[in-house]
Structure formats: C-alpha cells, structure tokens
Amino acid sequence: MSILVMSDIHGNQKALQAVLAKASEHVDIQACILLGDVIDYGMHSNEVIEIIKRLPYPIICSIRGNHEDGVIREDYSRFSSNRGRESAKYTRESLSQASWSYLLEQMAAEGKACFAYNGKKCLAVHGSLRDEYWGSMEPYEAPGLYGDYDYVFSGHSHVPCFLEKFVDCQDERRRNKKKIIFINPGSVGQPRNLNNMAQFAVVDTDSERISFEKAKYDICAEQSAFCGQVDDFYCERLERGI
DSSP states (O other), X not given: OEEEEEOOOTTOHHHHXXXXXHHTTOTTXXXXXXXXXXXXXXXXXXXXXXXXXXXXXXXXXXXXXXXXXXXXXXXXXXXSSHHHHHHHHHHHHHOOHHHHHHHHHTSBSSSEEEEEETTEEEXXXXXXXXXXXXXXXXXXXHHHHTTTOSEEEEOSSOSOEEEEEEEEOSOGGGTTEEEEEEEEOOOSSSOOSSOOSEEEEEEETTTTEEEEEEEOOOHHHHHTTOSSSSOXXXXXXXXXXX
C-alpha cells in the first residue's frame, strides 16, 4: 500500500493534472496526503480545489498551508514581499463559494495533523513544529520535537528532501534506537529546486520505499492564464523552477 504525497500546488492546474496522470501508473496507491498551499500564486485555485475534491484516492489528511491561513484570516503581514501580499489578496477575491467551503470545512484548521497509517505513527505539517505555517523543517531537531513519530511529512520549502534520523529510545529489541523518516515531496505547482517539472512523492510505509517523482506539464498553457492579475514574477518563474 502506497500513499501519494503532494504539497504546494499553488493554483497550478496543469501541473496537478500531470502529477495525477503519472501517479496513476502506481497501481498500489491507496491514499493521499495534502500538505497545504493548494491555492495562490497560480490562476487556477478554484479548478485545483475541484480536482482535489474528485481525487481517485481517499485523503488521509489535508492541512492548511501559510497561504490558506493568510487568505482565510486576511492577514498578509508575514508574506515576504508586496507582490506576495497582492497575489494573496487577488486569490482571496477570486475564490468561489465552493472553494471557500473546502478551505474552511475540509482542510485541517491547523497547519498540522497526526494520524496512524499501516501501523506507523505519522505527522503531517506544512512547515515545522516550531512554526507550522512559516517554518522550515529542521530534522536535526528530531529528539526534541519529532521523536514520537515514525514518519514526518512536510512542505513549504518547495524542495524535495528525504532523511532518516535515529534517536534514542527504550527498546532493547532495536538496540534502543528509533528511526524517524522525514519526507518533503517538493512542490507540485511552484518547484524551487531549479527543475520546472511538477514534483511529488509516493511512499510505501511497509517496505519504506520512497519514490520522488517529476512530471512534465504544459507550462506555456498554464502561463497563458496570467493576464496581469498578479506580478509577472509568478508566471515567469514556472519556466525555471525557482
């Protein structure tokens, strides 16, 4: 049994569609984790939400990211640039009633969620436990913050990452060691690792097989929806994966 893990779709419809097409090649995917920031920057926040509502897999958890949190609370104070604040304001004004219902009723009100899957204790957090919405995951903090979990899924950085961390515990059968697996799937719609393809992960918690994958999509078609609604930066960066 595998899980499809997606984060930071950011209103990119074509990228999401490409990810789902590629994910369909995995016949063992049984569920999906959404790590936040499904909206904003891109021009298709409403369309992305409609696709998510029709996913062919049950959603284990769907947590809010910093963009959902900022848009819902109408608080843009932590956005790093004026163009980011203006983009979030535009997205807020463009959301449909159905999209608002999804954000308010279907996404976890906090930027984190704990759940059990296949006998594993898991944490999904958009940022980190130090700052659920805006923080960056720092796995070296595992002994103090993440020691209770077998898997920690995070997003926000838009950069894929995998790390196994071993911490001390009271379990002589395992030589008093416990393993925590940290996974960031990268960004579906706004990758920032100098690769412009849509990025995601497929995780088998039984075999510990973790596959980081990339899907090509029609970037020009997605860019064609930008007509001055937000700063051109958010349109142009799609080509470069920055």
